[in-house]
Amino acid sequence: MSDLDQIIFDLIKKASTDLPKDTEKALLYAYKKETDRIAKLQLKTILENVRLARERQLPICQDTGTLIFFVDVGIDFPYKREIRNSIYKAVEIVTNAIPLRPNCVDPFTDKNTGNLGEKIPWIEWNVVEGKDCKITLLPKGGGSENCSALEMFNPSDGMEKIEDFVVNHIVECNGKPCPPVIVGIGIGGGADIAMKLAKRSLLRPVGERSKNKTIADLEERLLKRINGTGIGPMGLGGKTTALDVHIEYASRHPASFPVALSIQCWANRRASVIIKEDGDIKWI
Amino acid sequence: MDLKTPLSERDVRRLKVGDVIYLSGIIFTSRDKAHSRVVHDNETLPIDAKGLAVYHCGPIVRKDGKRWNIISAGPTTSSRLENMESDFIRSTGIRMIIGKGGMGEKTTKACMEYGVVYCSFTGGASLVGADCIKRVKDVFWLDMGIPEAVWVFEVSRFGPLVVSIDSKGNNLYEDVKRRARTRV
DSSP, X not given: OXXXXXHHHHHHHHHHHOOOHHHHHHHHHHHHHOOOHHHHHHHXXXXXXXXXXXXXXXXXXSOOOEEEEEEEEETTOTTHXXXXXXXXXXXXXXXXXXXXXXXXXXXXXXXXXXXXXXXXXXXXXXXXXXXOEEEEEEEEOHHHHTTOEEEEEOTTSOHHHHHHHHHHHHHHHTTTTOSSEXXXXXXXXXXXXXXXXXXXXXXSOTTOOOSSHHHHHHHHHHHHHHHHTOOXXXXXXXXXXXXXXXXXXXXXXXXXXXXXXXXXXXXXXOEEEEEOTTSOEEEO | OEEESSOOHHHHHTOOTXXXXXXXXXXXXXXXXXXXXXHTSOOOOSSOOTTOEEEOOOOEEEEETTEEEEEEOOOOBGGGGHHHHHHHHHHXXXXXXXXXXXXXXXXXXXXXXXXXXXXXXXXXXXXXXHHHEEEEEEEEOGGGOTTTSEEEEEXXXXXXXXXXXXXXXXXXXXXXXXXXXXXX
């Protein structure tokens, strides 16, 4: 393996086995304030599982997800050419080494091809200024992904209708996405843009509010309403249904008001690394 | 509460929604493809499942020599199997379903009719689950891929499992959802 292969190997391992501290902290807080017997048992089991995964360096969940790489590559980063191949190579090696579950199925032949398939792992390229490269991995589980939603609202519908859509959707999903979830919301742009923003919003740490005051207030309000429903951990009832709500937005077309939801399970796996021009690395 | 397979109808009919149980004995996995093979293709399940528990799970396994080791084995979303589960119950004689996220009206009715319970295992708790699996007793239908194959596990105190659909027609998920709808 080249140095870059090794960095990406380590990135996949970290994301799959080591739950970000912000998420663990939120789960612990939910556990402490929970009074329902069954909900508390769910959170206790979750926290125990998080500890075991970190200790044994094994996947937190058997669904090791679809691997989505967000690459913010500096226009002057010297190893641009190698990134794609290194990702493919690291994914292949890491699948047996950790191990990960083979999660790529051809939609037409039904054949499971491991973790390399048609256009998967998905790489989301973003060219930025500078000489560094930031790679973030989001392994996305199927159970929560199946709870994605898109609604094209009328611009005259108003924010209240949009808020109701979000809260109702979480209630109807119930235990399916493995709550307590992180609710990623993308607003504006167009159908595809809203969905991408929703997914990208999941990269933000749990507990971090939008820098825009109006959006931050909306995030808080939705979080409170969602947790007020009592769906609770695993949909078995309880105080915490969502650990956080994140909203990202883009300007909309005058005729459109797209709202997309990307739901992340409690196993909110993600990891980032910054690779410097001289090969130095910084884990985030 | 501790239970052991094979489960009798009496064992199961006594359970009620909200009970927490730990299961020992034999459980086997079956998810989308294996269910479909039994229900749609009328193939016979390769094991005698009477009194056993079906586990909605696609595990991570590793073969060391001739021995299969279970690395990670948490539950998958059960609702995908809602349309097939009642027929699966009828043709296999299982007494317990283990999964996550709950199941619907059709399965709840079948649980009442045949004396079966649905138990929730914490989603994502794949290492807690794997620790309860003592060994892989058998594996069938590997042609469907590792996550979809039928894995037969010997388990010890598998859980915690929460009875969330009992054989009296109670469905904890539906209760929680109904209440939630009034609080939106």
